[in-house]
Amino acid sequence: MSITTGPPPVQTGGFAGALTRAVAERLDAATLRTAHRRLHVKALIIGTWYVASFVAVILSSGWLEGILAALSLSLAFAAVGFNIQHDANHNAFFAASTKRLTKANRIVGWSMFVVGADANRWLYRHNTLHHGSPNVVGVDSDINLGPLARLAPFQRRYFWHRYQHIYLWPLYCFTVLEIMFNDVATLVGASRKVRSTKSRLSETTVAVLTKLGFLALMIGLPSLTHPLWVVVVGGLAVMFAVGFLLGVVFQSAHIVEGAEFAQADARPPYQWHEWQVRSSFDFSHGSGPLSRLFRWYTGGLDHQTEHHLFPRLPHTAYPLIAPIVTTVCADFSIPRHVQPSFHAAVASHFRHLRSMGRPTTSSRSTST
Numbered sequence: 001m002s003i004t005t006g007p008p009p010v011q012t013g014g015f016a017g018a019l020t021r022a023v024a025e026r027l028d029a030a031t032l033r034t035a036h037r038r039l040h041v042k043a044l045i046i047g048t049w050y051v052a053s054f055v056a057v058i059l060s061s062g063w064l065e066g067i068l069a070a071l072s073l074s075l076a077f078a079a080v081g082f083n084i085q086h087d088a089n090h091n092a093f094f095a096a097s098t099k100r101l102t103k104a105n106r107i108v109g110w111s112m113f114v115v116g117a118d119a120n121r122w123l124y125r126h127n128t129l130h131h132g133s134p135n136v137v138g139v140d141s142d143i144n145l146g147p148l149a150r151l152a153p154f155q156r157r158y159f160w161h162r163y164q165h166i167y168l169w170p171l172y173c174f175t176v177l178e179i180m181f182n183d184v185a186t187l188v189g190a191s192r193k194v195r196s197t198k199s200r201l202s203e204t205t206v207a208v209l210t211k212l213g214f215l216a217l218m219i220g221l222p223s224l225t226h227p228l229w230v231v232v233v234g235g236l237a238v239m240f241a242v243g244f245l246l247g248v249v250f251q252s253a254h255i256v257e258g259a260e261f262a263q264a265d266a267r268p269p270y271q272w273h274e275w276q277v278r279s280s281f282d283f284s285h286g287s288g289p290l291s292r293l294f295r296w297y298t299g300g301l302d303h304q305t306e307h308h309l310f311p312r313l314p315h316t317a318y319p320l321i322a323p324i325v326t327t328v329c330a331d332f333s334i335p336r337h338v339q340p341s342f343h344a345a346v347a348s349h350f351r352h353l354r355s356m357g358r359p360t361t362s363s364r365s366t367s368t
């Protein structure tokens, strides 16, 4: 396995060239090494938090203790998703010399299985579909909730969408369960296609074993010390809390007022880097304790634009390159979006949903 701590590859010419050159100059090898080290320390803290919360759930006696332990487990659960599997599956947890997912990053990315989802399907759904074409209707799976919601201008509107800005929030609680259900549904669907028996068997084996392992972890172990119905109710509550957190944080970074959307059959008239900027919103660049805590907890997703431009950088490096992104975007007159706070992003998401649910919409869209 070849490992390097070099900066991201420099593109030639235009906005992409100016941006990648400036970022490469800022992130020398020593700075990147420090960013990776900080990420590894953070992962250790979060991993310990997750295990300690789980042990607390098993050993808890009494309602208050149990509820507090489950709450802690929910927060730690989402933190693993935000901070560990996300970086690793982007090939960013350990430095990598190529785009190809290294063995070390792949193994850490398997932490996805610990939180109930399939790492292989995440790679396709998140890295390929979402990152490749954010806010492109027909490609980006994050903006496709079927008839449940109209998130983009080019999607069909149904009369119930008029209320989507109200009913969608509780539905975000099902984010994790939906991912798990789709993991299985995709596998069953894929197994009908013509593929080699060997690859089908290994994918099926991984999916079955990891889902059974997750159920044993979430339901089997706690039921040794608690009544089964308490474990099932508690397990669902944890899943709902994590689903809500993941859903709101991810959706508030792209599906907001001012973000641009496009259709799959009418690609946006911008180069890849520029489209990433136009379709993403940062949450907050504040240096106050709350902003810093939020940044720490959400794995740098408050710097969503930096994440989309340089997904193979450790998220601990995003604040270092944010001023560069701002400057280069200004040089090329590209609108770079930063919400003043997370609650401003959530409020903007609410208004966007309300706008998309109306018969006529005013949100900005792009088509060629």
Ligand SMILES: [Zn+2]
Binding pocket: 086, 090, 126, 131, 307, 311
């Ligand atoms: Zn990502």
